[in-house]
Amino acid sequence: MSEPTKFLLAEDQIPTTWVNLMPDLPGEPLPPLSPATGQPAGPEDLAAIFPLGLIEQEVSQAPEVVIPDAVREAYGLWRPTPLYRARRLERALDTPAKIFYKYEGVSPAGSHKSNTAVPQAYENAQAGVRKLATETGAGQWGSSLAFACGLFGLECEVFMVGSSFDQKPYRRSMMRTWGASVHRSPSERTQSGRSQASHPTGSLGIAISEAVEVAAQDETCNYALGSVLNHVLLHQTVIGQEAMLQMELAGAEPDVVVACVGGGSNFGGLCFPFLRRVLAGQATTRFVAAEPAACPTLTRGVYRYDYGDTSGLTPMMPMYTLGHDFVPPPMHAGGLRYHGGATMLCGLVRAGAVEARAYRQNETFAAAVQFARTEGIIPAPEPAHAIRAVIEEAEAAREAGEERTILFGLCGHGNFDLAAYDAYLSGSLENLEFSQAEMDAAVARLPEAPAIA
Amino acid sequence: MSEPTKFLLAEDQIPTTWVNLMPDLPGEPLPPLSPATGQPAGPEDLAAIFPLGLIEQEVSQAPEVVIPDAVREAYGLWRPTPLYRARRLERALDTPAKIFYKYEGVSPAGSHKSNTAVPQAYENAQAGVRKLATETGAGQWGSSLAFACGLFGLECEVFMVGSSFDQKPYRRSMMRTWGASVHRSPSERTQSGRSQASHPTGSLGIAISEAVEVAAQDETCNYALGSVLNHVLLHQTVIGQEAMLQMELAGAEPDVVVACVGGGSNFGGLCFPFLRRVLAGQATTRFVAAEPAACPTLTRGVYRYDYGDTSGLTPMMPMYTLGHDFVPPPMHAGGLRYHGGATMLCGLVRAGAVEARAYRQNETFAAAVQFARTEGIIPAPEPAHAIRAVIEEAEAAREAGEERTILFGLCGHGNFDLAAYDAYLSGSLENLEFSQAEMDAAVARLPEAPAIA
Numbered sequence: 084m085s086e087p088t089k090f091l092l093a094e095d096q097i098p099t100t101w102v103n104l105m106p107d108l109p110g111e112p113l114p115p116l117s118p119a120t121g122q123p124a125g126p127e128d129l130a131a132i133f134p135l136g137l138i139e140q141e142v143s144q145a146p147e148v149v150i151p152d153a154v155r156e157a158y159g160l161w162r163p164t165p166l167y168r169a170r171r172l173e174r175a176l177d178t179p180a181k182i183f184y185k186y187e188g189v190s191p192a193g194s195h196k197s198n199t200a201v202p203q204a205y206e207n208a209q210a211g212v213r214k215l216a217t218e219t220g221a222g223q224w225g226s227s228l229a230f231a232c233g234l235f236g237l238e239c240e241v242f243m244v245g246s247s248f249d250q251k252p253y254r255r256s257m258m259r260t261w262g263a264s265v266h267r268s269p270s271e272r273t274q275s276g277r278s279q280a281s282h283p284t285g286s287l288g289i290a291i292s293e294a295v296e297v298a299a300q301d302e303t304c305n306y307a308l309g310s311v312l313n314h315v316l317l318h319q320t321v322i323g324q325e326a327m328l329q330m331e332l333a334g335a336e337p338d339v340v341v342a343c344v345g346g347g348s349n350f351g352g353l354c355f356p357f358l359r360r361v362l363a364g365q366a367t368t369r370f371v372a373a374e375p376a377a378c379p380t381l382t383r384g385v386y387r388y389d390y391g392d393t394s395g396l397t398p399m400m401p402m403y404t405l406g407h408d409f410v411p412p413p414m415h416a417g418g419l420r421y422h423g424g425a426t427m428l429c430g431l432v433r434a435g436a437v438e439a440r441a442y443r444q445n446e447t448f449a450a451a452v453q454f455a456r457t458e459g460i461i462p463a464p465e466p467a468h469a470i471r472a473v474i475e476e477a478e479a480a481r482e483a484g485e486e487r488t489i490l491f492g493l494c495g496h497g498n499f500d501l502a503a504y505d506a507y508l509s510g511s512l513e514n515l516e517f518s519q520a521e522m523d524a525a526v527a528r529l530p531e532a533p534a535i536a
Numbered sequence: 537m538s539e540p541t542k543f544l545l546a547e548d549q550i551p552t553t554w555v556n557l558m559p560d561l562p563g564e565p566l567p568p569l570s571p572a573t574g575q576p577a578g579p580e581d582l583a584a585i586f587p588l589g590l591i592e593q594e595v596s597q598a599p600e601v602v603i604p605d606a607v608r609e610a611y612g613l614w615r616p617t618p619l620y621r622a623r624r625l626e627r628a629l630d631t632p633a634k635i636f637y638k639y640e641g642v643s644p645a646g647s648h649k650s651n652t653a654v655p656q657a658y659e660n661a662q663a664g665v666r667k668l669a670t671e672t673g674a675g676q677w678g679s680s681l682a683f684a685c686g687l688f689g690l691e692c693e694v695f696m697v698g699s700s701f702d703q704k705p706y707r708r709s710m711m712r713t714w715g716a717s718v719h720r721s722p723s724e725r726t727q728s729g730r731s732q733a734s735h736p737t738g739s740l741g742i743a744i745s746e747a748v749e750v751a752a753q754d755e756t757c758n759y760a761l762g763s764v765l766n767h768v769l770l771h772q773t774v775i776g777q778e779a780m781l782q783m784e785l786a787g788a789e790p791d792v793v794v795a796c797v798g799g800g801s802n803f804g805g806l807c808f809p810f811l812r813r814v815l816a817g818q819a820t821t822r823f824v825a826a827e828p829a830a831c832p833t834l835t836r837g838v839y840r841y842d843y844g845d846t847s848g849l850t851p852m853m854p855m856y857t858l859g860h861d862f863v864p865p866p867m868h869a870g871g872l873r874y875h876g877g878a879t880m881l882c883g884l885v886r887a888g889a890v891e892a893r894a895y896r897q898n899e900t901f902a903a904a905v906q907f908a909r910t911e912g913i914i915p916a917p918e919p920a921h922a923i924r925a926v927i928e929e930a931e932a933a934r935e936a937g938e939e940r941t942i943l944f945g946l947c948g949h950g951n952f953d954l955a956a957y958d959a960y961l962s963g964s965l966e967n968l969e970f971s972q973a974e975m976d977a978a979v980a981r982l983p984e985a986p987a988i989a
Contacts, residue, residue, distance in 0.1 A: 089547055089612065091546065094541060191912030253955070256957050257951075260908050260909075260914055455714060459643075459644030459683055498706070501706040501710055
C-alpha cells in the first residue's frame with residue numbers, strides 16, 4: 084500500500100482541554116452591552132438563560148479550559164475525527180498543492196455542532212435544568228442538541244428556520260427520533276414569532292428570538308446557542324487541536340487553513356489553535372474564511388455593535404453585521420444565513436489576521452460536486468464554500484508552480500442537503516444577489532451604541 | 537478517561553486478502569443450473585454479463601483471494617471501519633452482556649455495499665467495460681455502485697425498486713450527484729419492466745431482471761449484483777477480518793455474532809471469517825441471521841433451486857426461496873425485500889450452523905430508536921433487525937445472569953430512512969403480514985429442477 088489517505092488518533096488522544104483564544108487577541112476586548120441599559124453586560128445578564136458553568140467559560144481569560152470527563156466520554160462516541168489527505172482531488176486539479184481536510188461529519192448528527200452541544204447539555208444537566216430551547220438553521224445544530232440532550236436526560240425544543248424546515252424534512256425526523264420537539268419558525272408559539280409572520284421563510288435571527296423568549300419565560304428551561312458566543316467557539320477547538328496532531332502525523336505544516344463561516348464556530352474551532360501560534364509569532368499560517376455572497380457578513384457588513392437576534396433580546400456585541408433584522412434569501416447553505424458573526428472572529432478579520440472571501444451558490448456547488456466525485460463524501464453546502472476557496476488556492480499554487488499545503492474543515496456531510504444538489508444538477512439553482520440598498524436600510528436600524536474605534 | 541468506546545485500526549491494517557469460505561463448507565457444493573438448459577452452469581454462462589476477474593472469484597476454491605492494490609487504496613477512503621462497544625445501550629438494558637458493533641455506515645454511500653462495489657467496478661474497468669447496469673432496493677447498493685463507478689471512470693445505470701424510489705428521493709439525488717442515471721422500476725425501458733407494470737411498487741427480482749436485460753443487450757455494458765453471489769460475499773469479508781482484529785484489541789471473544797439478511801452479503805461479510813474457525817472446530821460461536829417477518833426467506837421459505845430474478849434470466853441456484861416471482865409488501869427495510877438468499881448462507885442455515893429469526897416492523901423500529909437514543913447513530917432499517925435480535929440476546933443474558941459477548945453488524949446508517957422513523961414515531965407503521973397462501977402459490981410456480989437431498 085502506498086501513502087496513507089487517513090490520519091487517525093486513538094480515543095485517549097481526544098484533547099483534555101479546550102483552547103481559549105481570548106487572552107491572545109490583539110487590543111482591549113470590547114464588552115457586550117445590555118440590550119436594556121446599553122451599559123456593559125456582566126455574567127449576571129446571562130444568568131436567566133445560561134447555567135453558571137457556561138457563563139464562566141464565556142468570560143474566562145484562562146488560556147485553557149479543562150474538558151469534563153463526562154464530556155470527553157461522550158466525545159468518544161465519534162471523536163477523534165479523521166484527517167484526510169485529498170489525493171484524488173489533488174490529482175483531478177493537477178496541482179502541486181497538498182490538500183488535507185478534517186472531517187466532522189462522522190458525528191451521529193453529521194457535523195461539528197455536536198462538539199458544543201454535548202458540553203452545553205452537560206453543564207445544563209449539572210445545573211439541574213429540565214429543558215433546553217434553541218433555534219436551528221440548516222438543522223445541523225438542532226440535530227446535535229437533540230442528540231446531546233438525549234445523552235444527559237434533558238428535554239429539547241427546537242425552532243427551525245422556515246425555509247430549512249421545508250427543504251429538509253428529514254432533519255426534523257432526525258430530531259424527533261432523538262426525542263426533541265420541533266417548530267417551524269416563525270411560529271405561533273411566541274410573541275417574537277407572531278410579530279415576524281410577514282417573513283414566512285424565517286431567519287436565524289428570528290428563530291433565536293423565539294427560543295430565547297421561551298427560555299426566559301420558563302425557570303426550568305434554558306437557552307442554547309450553536310455558534311457566535313465565546314464558549315461555543317471554545318468547545319469547537321477540539322477540532323483544531325486534533326488536526327494539529329494529525330498534520331504532524333502526516334509530516335505536514337499548513338500554509339493556509341480554510342473554513343466556512345456562518346456564526347464562526349466551525350472556523351474558530353479549526354483555526355484558533357493554529358492562530359495561537361501565529362499570534363505568538365511562532366508561525367506565518369494564512370487563514371481564509373469562506374462565506375456566501377448572498378449573506379456576506381465579513382466581506383460587506385459594517386463593523387458595529389448589534390444584537391445577536393432579530394428582536395433585540397440578546398446583548399449587543401461588536402461584530403461585522405448586515406443588520407440584526409436583515410433577512411437573507413432562502414439559499415441552500417442554511418447554516419450560513421446569519422446577519423452577524425462571532426466577536427472573536429470579527430475582531431481577527433478586522434485586525435487582518437483572517438482573510439474573508441464570498442462565493443455564489445453555483446460555483447460553490449460545482450466545487451462540492453467535484454469533491455464528491457473524487458473524494459466520495461458529499462459535503463454539506465456550508466463547507467462547500469470552503470472547498471471553493473481551497474480549489475482557488477490549489478489552482479493558484481499550480482499557476483505559481485509552488486508547493487502549498489492547504490488544510491480545510493469539512494464540517495459536515497450533505498446527506499440532508501441533496502435537494503440542493505438536485506437543483507444544482509438540473510441547472511435551476513439561483514445565484515442569489517445581495518442587495519446593498521436593503522443592507523443600507525438595515526444598518527440604519529442598528530441599535531444606538533458607542534462607535535468602535 | 538475510562539475504558540474506550542471505539543477500537544480503531546490503521547490504514548495498513550486493511551486486509552490484504554478476502555476470505556473465501558467455499559472450501560470450508562460442509563457437503564458437496566451444488567452447482568448453479570443454466571436457465572436455458574437446466575444443466576450445470578459453468579463460467580461461460582456468466583461471461584455475457586460479468587468480467588473474467590469476477591467469474592474467477594465466483595468459482596474459486598482457494599481459501600483466500602488477494603485484494604488488488606487499487607481496490608485497497610480505494611478502501612482507504614473509509615476503511616478500516618470502527619468497532620464500537622455499546623456501553624450506553626448495555627446500561628440502558630441493564631444487562632451483564634457486552635455488546636460490540638462493527639459500523640459500516642462511515643463509507644461515503646453509508647453502508648457496507650461499497651466493499652463490493654469498488655472491486656466490481658475495478659474488475660470491469662480492467663476488462664475494458666464502459667458501463668455497469670444494476671438494480672437497487674433500499675438505494676444503498678445503487679449509491680455504492682454509483683460512487684465506485686465514478687472512482688474508475690465507468691458509467692452507471694440504476695433500476696431502483698419503485699417503492700424505495702418513492703420513499704427515498706434523496707437516494708436518487710445521491711446517485712445522480714456521483715454521476716449515475718436512475719430509473720424507477722418497473723420501467724418502460726426494458727421488456728422485463730413493461731411486463732411487470734401490474735406491480736407498480738416493484739421488487740428486487742424485477743429490478744434485477746431489468747438490469748440484466750440491459751447488460752445482456754449491450755456489449756460494452758456489464759451487470760453488477762450487490763448481494764447473493766459468491767464473489768459479493770467474498771468481497772464483504774473485509775468486515776469480519778477487521779472485526780476479528782478489533783475484538784482482540786478489545787480483549788473479547790464473541791459468544792454470538794448477529795447480522796441482518798437480505799441477500800446475505802452483509803451477514804457473510806461479518807460472519808464468514810468467524811465461521812471458518814467454527815467449521816474448523818476451533819470455536820463454538822453462535823450465529824444469528826435476522827430477517828423481516830414480512831419477507832421471511834430463511835425462516836419460512838422452501839429449500840429449492842430457483843432463479844435469482846423474477847423473469848428467470850439468471851442461473852437457478854439452490855437456496856431458501858419464497859418463489860422468484862414473490863413480490864414482498866413495500867416495507868421500509870427495502871434492502872431485505874428479496875425472495876431468496878445466497879447459496880452459501882442458505883446451505884449454512886440448512887446445516888444448522890446459522891440460526892435464523894424473523895421480526896416485525898414495529899418491534900424492529902422500537903429497537904432502532906432505543907439504539908439511536910443511547911448510542912447516537914440512527915440505524916438503517918435493515919440492521920435494526922439485527923439490533924432487535926441483539927436486545928433479545930442481551931435480555932436473555934440478564935435473565936440467565938450470565939456474561940455473554942455479542943457482536944453485531946451495523947451495516948449502514950438511517951439518514952435516508954427517516955420517513956420510516958416518522959411513520960413509527962407517529963404510530964402509523966404497519967406490521968405487514970406474510971401470506972402463506974401467496975407463498976404456496978409462488979412455490980407452485982418454481983422452475984423445474986432436481987430436488988435437493
